[in-house]
């Protein structure tokens with residue numbers, strides 16, 4: 001049964017939260033606002049003579065290193081930020097990774113430190129994670145590779161202090177580090193900060209997200225008062241604005257509005273479903289949208305069994321798997337394009353590169369093997385600038401993968417419920433009314449049919465003395481057919497499934513800065529509680545624990561659950577089923593040295 005186009009768009013909360021998250025910075029006292037639209041890093045690399053960096057007045061060593069890297073033209077954020085930073089202005093930038101923001105602050109800072117002979121560091125860059133610290137330090141190193149005696153040192157947790165201490169003892173221009181380790185070095189006196197004249201906060205929202213606000217403020221308070229401040233953040237929540245207001249002095253303000261990538265046109269959803277209810281759940285989803293659908297499953301065998309089941313339910317379905325010869329596959333895709341088939345059940349390999357504008361919904365019936373597979377699957381919809389929807393089926397054991405997927409794609413996947421009888425029946429009713437209305441006689445342009453229908457009506461009235469309403473009721477009855485119109489199978493399993501996992505949907509909050517509250521909201525059965533032998537008496541705080549865990553293991557800050565700190569121990573909820581290697585690392589972690 002065809003349903004009304006897009007009538008069931010399964011929520012637009014995520015789009016809303018995206019917009020809110022990236023709302024423009026609103027400073028009344030700022031007059032130097034720049035808004036720039038940018039595709040995520042859309043600049044050409046090449047080796048011809050053109051050099052868009054010449055106008056900034058960089059010295060030859062920097063120009064040489066840029067040439068070595070193959071950078072021809074500055075990215076939009078570099079164009080906007082470099083001149084401001086060269087003038088020594090404070091800067092507030094809203095930009096994501098991938099826009100070239102690192103070079104935007106690194107290049108002018110390197111330029112200003114050319115020929116610096118002093119021992120102590122002049123620039124401090126703070127990042128939320130050790131990965132970013134290494135990445136930013138590597139960028140500084142490569143942009144200064146042609147400058148003589150320019151030194152960048154990275155300091156972050158999870159590694160030995162000795163190398164860092166000895167590097168800090170020698171001449172250093174730039175220090176890049178994570179808040180916890182920076183604090184440790186400042187306290188121990190191994191990082192001399194008295195000559196710091198520029199502080200960069202990179203991915204500031206992530207730092208707050210990880211609970212580093214107090215640490216950041218402590219560090220800022222230790223640094224010399226007279227310094228240039230640069231703050232980059234992908235989003236601008238009020239906490240970041242407050243920091244900017246408090247510490248930045250008449251900053252130049254740059255907002256990079258990233259043009260949406262194709263995947264951002266796709267609204268991504270997931271639903272919890274136990275394995276034995278998957279087919280039922282699929283059929284229920286297809287009640288709401290069943291034209292231009294592609295369903296991804298893991299095996300060829302499943303493609304055929306699911307297609308058969310759907311066909312039995314009255315859908316027009318075809319299969320796309322590796323056993324089907326190429327020409328037949330092409331034929332299937334062609335039929336899908338033309339609308340002779342509405343639903344395709346496919347394996348990943350067979351659907352590679354499939355480009356059909358008509359696809360409105362991608363169902364990840366089986367969880368994808370990796371991020372790339374997921375991105376490829378959902379990219380089958382949202383083609384040619386159209387919007388699309390992707391639904392991911394998640395079972396109890398896959399919850400953990402879901403979180404990893406969200407982290408690695410840096411996307412929030414919104415939870416939806418399996419459609420209940422009530423919802424499906426409402427939709428069926430809506431559709432019936434719509435169909436009857438659409439085929440109303442007045443709209444029928446076929447004169448022959450019109451005459452025939454009038455003839456039938458006259459007959460019914462004369463022969464059987466039926467009035468208009470009797471005739472109308474009988475006609476509708478005919479359309480409905482013998483089968484029961486409403487779904488009335490037991491759907492209590494759906495409610496159970498949905499309620500079980502209700503806690504997780506607390507994540508719908510738009511607020512990304514949700515440290516402690518967020519930690520309490522996660523569903524308990526996806527966590528295990530670990531006990532650590534440090535607590536309040538050791539001066540430990542939540543941020544210390546998060547940074548130590550993140551820096552010593554591959555656990556992502558967002559996947560850490562509730563943290564409770566007692567006098568001499570702490571309890572931390574961590575994802576269930578951690579790898580043994582990770583558990584061993586956890587046994588050895590140190591907090592605040």
Ligand code: AMP
Nearest residue numbers: 043071073074075097098099100101102
């Ligand atoms: P970022 O946003 O700083 O993480 O940079 C993303 C990527 O863009 C990095 O791989 C940089 O090496 C690269 N990149 C930065 N600026 C340019 C440029 N002007 N031309 C080409 N590539 C660049």
